[in-house]
Amino acid sequence: MPITWTQIFTEKSPLDLHPELIDDKHMALLRVAIWVLLIGTGLFMGILLLGPVRVHQWRIYAATALMTLAASAYFTLRYRGAVPTLRLLAIGSWVLTTVVSFVGEGLRTPILISYPVILVFGGWLLGARACLHFFIASCIAVIGLAVGQQTGFIKPVVPVSPPMMAMAFLIMLAISALLTLYLLRLFQDRYAEMRRLNDELQQSLHIGEQREEELRIAATAFESHEAMMITDAQVKILRVNQAFTECTGYTAEDVLGQSPTLFKSGRHGLDFYHHMWNSIETTGGWQGEIWNRRKNGDIYPVLLSISAVKDEHGAVTHYIGSHFDITEQKHAEAQIRELNTGLEKRVAERTAELENARNSALAADRAKSDFLASMSHEIRTPLNAILGFSQLINMAPDLPEEAKENAQEIGRAGQHLLVLINEVLDLARIEANHIELTFESVPLETLLADCLAMIKPIADKHGIELHSLTGNGHATVVRADYVRLRQVVINLLSNAIKYNRPGGAVTLACKTLGSMVRISVADSGPGIPEHKQIHLFNAFDRMGKEGGTVEGTGIGLVISKRLVEAMGGNIGFKSATGLGSTFWVDLPLSESDMPVQPELPTASTVPEANTPQSARHKVLYVEDNATSLRLMQKIIERWPEMELLGAPTAEHGIEQARRELPALILMDINLPGMDGYEALAVLKADPMTAHIPVIALTANAMKNEKDKALTAGFSAFVTKPIDLASLYDTLRQTLDTLDKQMA
Structure with missing residues (x-):
């Protein structure tokens, strides 16, 4: 496409675009010639400007032309590609010409010939914009020189009139500028075409190098131990290597001209091959696992890689395929899967064993807890009678000294047994991390x-x-x-x-x-x-x-x-x-600066039998153990403000509670049939008995049992063996609360 005039003024300078304009091979000879011309011109100009001898007109013209040509040639050869330096030297030459024209009367006419020469060479080397600048500056200089001569400010050159001289030089400058622009456009058009052809040639060479590299790699691969196959664009086999024959059993004579469909195993559907060729067409290749068939009919897995070879126009010329037999790898994977399956099975079995062991341990722990709770209950129930009656005997006013000592010994033995039970339970809780x-x-x-x-x-x-x-x-x-x-x-x-x-x-x-x-x-x-x-x-x-x-x-x-x-x-x-x-x-040490002293339990004084009371409160005791019931009867008899009612089962206790409406109920937890928790639920659900406080009284001293009882709704929790002072405090506190509510 031709270069437009606008592009000429916007393009870079020719020396920027084409530094190869001057061949380096002749640079040495040209430099010698240029320096000879420059030195000769300098000597001549010195004699001309300073010497008294007036030189003939033709010599002046010759010296000026020689100097201009030498300077232009030097700029072209010495500073090619160095645009800023060349621009500086060109401007310097123009300034020198202008100065000589104004001060050198005899040199004015011949020196002005340098303007067109500088304009042509400078514009051609520096570009259209430089040509335009030189043209405008030269026109201004010539017009100024003519005005100066016409007004007498500058001595005119005889016999040429200043206006005629200015007109002649302006026409010469215009012709030089047009010539420069024409040369620039012609040069740029031709070089643009050359550049396009050169780019196409470089691209073709690059594609050729790529194809050579691909063919070199393919040739190297053909000598490897990997099975290789080359087909044409119609997917007809052109060549196979020895590794291909060893892998498939087919020789080169068997497969040349054949389609690779010869190796199909029948294990892949049309969708598989459609996806494969779609990948080759869009990305230029495909890689994956495929099942092929050998010449003897055996089906085997391969890792197949297909690459498309294209020419400079993008058209496919060949397909190169390589495949690697992965039969051993598949066998290894199958063995790994089998091992993993076996390992997973063993892990599952081991996990089941550990789960069973855990469940067994939990069951053993529950059995141990149940045993301790049962032991605590079974031992504390008779121990309740032993310690309770021993306390009652010690309180008898007219008891013989020997009988009192015997009762105290019974109490000490019972207390020792109670300590033993408590320590065993404590140890069990600690070992089970339940403390x-x-x-x-x-x-x-x-x-x-x-x-x-x-x-x-x-x-x-x-x-x-x-x-x-x-x-x-x-x-x-x-x-x-x-x-x-x-x-x-x-x-x-x-x-x-x-x-x-x-x-x-x-x-x-x-x-x-x-x-x-x-x-x-x-x-x-x-x-x-x-x-x-x-x-x-x-x-x-x-x-x-x-x-x-x-x-x-x-x-x-x-x-x-x-x-x-x-x-x-x-x-x-x-x-x-x-x-x-x-x-x-x-x-x-504690980090607290203000320690909180806990409220210490204090022993209550058990009132004597003659303590006066203003009213009697009915206390219902639901207890299946006759000894414990009799003990409670003896204890309550010492407190005249209370009257004890007994019931052997939860069912009897509920009926008696509805009939008698006692002030409070003492409820044993482990009752035959309906237990204490179920009885509590029935009492709380009945509007007639829902307001009656129920105190749990049990031989199970485990802490979780106490928490369970209080959560269920019992007002208090008392353990066997009964401590009379503690029992009295609990009953008295509950009854006092009732009295305040009724007041």
Whole structure:
């Protein structure tokens, strides 16, 4: 497409577009010639401007033309491609010509010939815009020179008149400018065509190189161990390699000119092949797994790759296919799948075994819990009668001393049995992680004083002196469960008393160790032999004291250790034969600055039989055990403000409650037929009895049973064996609440 006049003025300069205009091969000779011309011209111009001799007119013209040609040739050859430098030199030549024209009277006419020459060469080398600038500047210079001569400011050249000279030079400049633009357009048109042809040639060469590279790769691949096949554009086989023959069983003579459909296995449908060829047409290739058939009829899997070879016009000329036999890989995958299936089966079986073991463990844990609950109930029920009647006997006013001592012995034995039951239940809860702790800020001085007060009667009975080193003048507070920590300290003090020597001493001390507090209990007993110390925290191991007079279960220290560790502390000891033992407990200090002292339980005084009361409240006791019912009858007889009604079953109890409307109901949980929970639901659903408070009374002392009872709606929870003071407090508090509501 021809270059437009607009494009001529917007294109870059020819030296920018075509730096190859001058061949480097002749550059050395041209430079020598240029420098000779420049030096000669310079000498001539110096003599002309400075010398007194007037040179003939033709010599001036020759020198001017020679200088202009030499300068133009130098600019062209020396600064080709360096457009800024060439522009500077061209402008400098134009300025020099203009100066000489104005000051050199005799050189004015010949030097002005340089304007057209600079315009043509500068415009051709620097572009159309440079030509236009030179043209305008030269026209202004010529017009200014003519005006100066006409006005006499500049001496005119005789005999040519200034207007005629200016007109001649302006016409010459216009012709030179048009000639320059024509040369530029002609040159650009021709070079654009050459550039287009060159681009097409380069593209063809590039495509040819690509095809050569593809053919080279294909030729290299044909020598490899991978099966290769080349077809024409009509998908007719042109060539196969030796690896193809070894893989398929077909020789080159068998397949030349044939279609690759010869290898179809019949396992793939039309959709499969349609997708394959669609991928080849759109992306130029396809790769995937396919099942082929060998010459002997065997079907085998291959990893097939097909590539389309195209010419410079994008037309497909060949297809190159390579395939790799993956039979062994498929066998390995099948084995892996089989192993995975077997592994999954074994994992499932193992998971089922673990689940069964877990279920068995849970069942065993439930059975253990049920057994403990049953044992607690079965032992506490008769123990309730033993301790209850022993308390009633001790309260008899005219009881002989011997009978009172016997009753006290019965009570002590019953209490020991109760402690044993409670410790066994505690140990079971701890081992099952069912122990629940209530953490609070515990003031140690208060707790330790409480422990000393509780243990002092036992120490006095055994003749043991108690010493306390806990009063250090400031309140030490630890974060622990108050009740459980008191249980631990009492256990340590009790052991120190029981296993001490006659007339010995026990020292309770407390001191701060960094962020911990150490509570220590030291005794002056015989000490623990070193070979027995490793068994000290084993359950039910009393280290040879089983046949002695000291009562114990052998699990108190085990429980203490578990409780202390659950509260974030440590327990330890040191002992030496003949020097006594020291047991210590380390617990973390509390972060609270204002410890909350828990409300300690206080024993209520059981009123005597002659306590005056203003009214009698009916108390209904639903109990299937006749002994327990008789015991409760004897207890209530001591409190004249209460009248006891008995019922052996839940059904009888509900009927009697509707008939008598008692002030409160004591309900045993484990009743034959309808149990205590079901009876409670019936009573709460009946408008006649819904307001009556029901207190649970059971031999099941498990904490979860208490939580369950209170959640179900029981007003309170009392465990067997009955403590008379505690029972009276519960009954009195409930009745007082009723009296306030009725007032």
